[in-house]
Amino acid sequence: MFEISDETVRLINKTCKGKKNLKLTVGYLTNSQCVIKVYNESGEIDSSKKYHYEIGSITKTFTVSLLSKYISENKLTPNDSIQKYIKELKKDTYYPTLLRLATHSSGYSGSLPLYKREYFKIILGLIFGGSDLNKNNPLHMDFNKMKMLIESNKLKEVDYSWKYSNFGISLIGYVLGMVSPKGYWTL
Incomplete structure (x- = not known):
């Protein structure tokens, strides 16, 4: 060995x-x-x-490598909408493709899953001692929060300019977990 x-x-x-x-x-x-x-x-x-590691940042290489593997194995295609794998999303609505998520051209903000005001409140809380990220980490995401963020960010079927998005990569991770019989964390 x-x-x-x-x-x-x-x-x-x-x-x-x-x-x-x-x-x-x-x-x-x-x-x-x-x-x-x-x-x-x-x-x-x-x-x-x-x-557990956040999907995004350091896991991007793994996530996109696994995406490439699943594409080469015909388990999914780059032009698939995330709606194909997240069945609970509203119908008759545009959702970005895996390709647009992987290339950061989906239209999702770089600040998602939070909005700028929320980031500002976190920073102020940390500076003045009123916030404990270990107890109340606003970046922790469950399915309902993910679904709400997807549906509340109305996107159009266009190629947006490049904008770095951990949220977009986390959606790819979620889709990969749906395609894999083991889920993302055991891959």
């Missing part, structure tokens, strides 16, 4: 040392077997525990 080299482990430990709350997950495939190692500031930790 393949193991991470001592030099790589040394570099990982050096990178993680002294960084509280950091969890670095390293995954690799060898002979069709997936191996996952998780590190924190003290070194390797239990990789059998479940750790």
